[in-house]
Amino acid sequence: MTKTMAMEKMLNKADLAAWMGKLETHQLFAPMLEDEGVWNYAPVVKAADVALDQPNTVRPPKDFVFPQRETLYRFEQVRGEAPVLTETLPDPQPSVVFGVRPCDSRGLVRQDIVFTKEFDDPYFQGRRAKTIFVGQACKVPPSPNCFCNSVGGSPSSEDGLDLLMTELDGKYHVKAVTQRGADLLAKGGALFKEASASDKAAVAKAHESAKAHPQRPIKELGKVAGALKQNFDSKAWDEMAKACIGCGICTFLCPTCHCFDINDEVTCSSPCKGERVRTWDTCQFPDFTMHTSGHNPRETLGSRLRQRVCHKFQYFTENHDMPQCTGCGRCISLCPVGIDIVSVVERLGQP
């Protein structure tokens, strides 16, 4: 998205619902309590109920641009005849997603790279163009496993966002990052007041204090890729993966993971009718890489843990000069057997 002139405004917390009320051209989403301790994005039903300072969502916002299951096209073929292929490109209602944590918006930046390099992905890009992401700067790390600072981010990073909101004593400081963010802000009209010099100083201070909160450390990020390369053959990979049950939660709920499967789902055999569908997939499943011959380049749990960690901290870094991990900590918090990517990087990714 094109960057715009910094536009910084103040909004009373009590006026958030009024601003949302003016965005009727868009469908609004915000984190909602789904179950005990489980926050997830859901459509905003009553704007007054939206609270943005909650813990991060269990599912990252990647669903909005890269849904778990997506039909690429429909096919219908009478044997011996040409099939009819019906493209099912997404045409979603424009939407605004509130409460996006900076680690998750930085995940979108990494997905942007994957889904636009070499070849366009019209499904991803179609949804991305229609979805506005409004960030929520973290005051304190929402999870004990947060480590955004350790992977080049910060609790107030603007990367991938259209607007960044920071809570300040009963008010929100709202900064437009992109033009479409500025347009969204403008719809609030008089609800927004110009940010004063003291507001700006207060927000800078808030960001600084958030950044100063202790997080899980990765000491020398710049040396991780090289160290992982050196340790490719280490026996420690198998050792650390021993408890892994191969559930894939670390990748499914990762804001940067983009791997997918493509399958035909058939609803009628004659004529052959169905959909070609893509679904999230994971390098943690053994059949992810298994050849039809039975040969499997990544046969062991250790080799699959290595793939996840090296893809994030070595391969992606070699290609794009940034790790493909934004430090949200979900893969640590949600792993049923306690595999901890920071500990793995500490052990095999440090000189």
Added chain:
Amino acid sequence: MSHNAYLPKLGRIAAIKDEVPGNRAIKTYQIEFVSGDGFEHDCGQCAMISVFGKGESMISIASAPHVTGYKQFSIMKTGRVTTALHDLNVGDIVGVRGPYGNKFPVKDWKGKNLVFIGGGVGLAPIWPVIQTALHHKGSYGKVSVFYGGRTSRDLMYKADLDKMREQADIHLSVDAKEDGWKEFVGFVPSNVKDKAPSPDNAIAITCGPPIMIKFVIQNLKELGFTDDNIYTTIENKMKCGIGKCGRCNVGKDYVCVNGPVYSWAALKELPPEY
């Protein structure tokens, strides 16, 4: 927005030739584009072939770039999609999208002797290079082709190889002795060692089962071929073909985009995960 890369073009099966019989049969298909909006390709590139209702498979394009009107694919019956392909008839319509992957640097090989070493269905990916070298005969040096299979019934392109004997040195082999077989008996790497092609001003191009490639490279190096004069193609499971689904990822590369063609000098820098 450019064309939707996931949406295949339609191809009509114009001809089918049985190459190898048995459980892992190989058939060669000539596929022509239904509406003439096909694509051009380079030696070494692949295409995703769809059987609607079954799925897609990434297959090497076995015809040379100068062959227009159809694309040739030699396909071993192995999994769901390739089995479905083997059940199709001339006239049936499949999906074709591509071309995908990098290419053999054939233009850089002008004036050089080319040593091709194939095993089983692995002759298909290097076949367009052989065809190109012979089509522009004056531009390249001596062409030799080593090719082997488990038995003589497992060899494909037999008639074409026989015809080729006037223009190239053809060295066939079968793994074990059989009645009436007059050429080399033994594995492909041993045949290469036995005939000992000279590494002078030469490029070796090999494709076949991973174990064959391993010993071919070992023997080529013993003969004096350097790592950057040995080329091979690798394969990995693929779904998208356009560097996004992550299946074929090896180190910093996606085989569907950065491969499948590698010099041994480049390949040995990647993790051995193919």
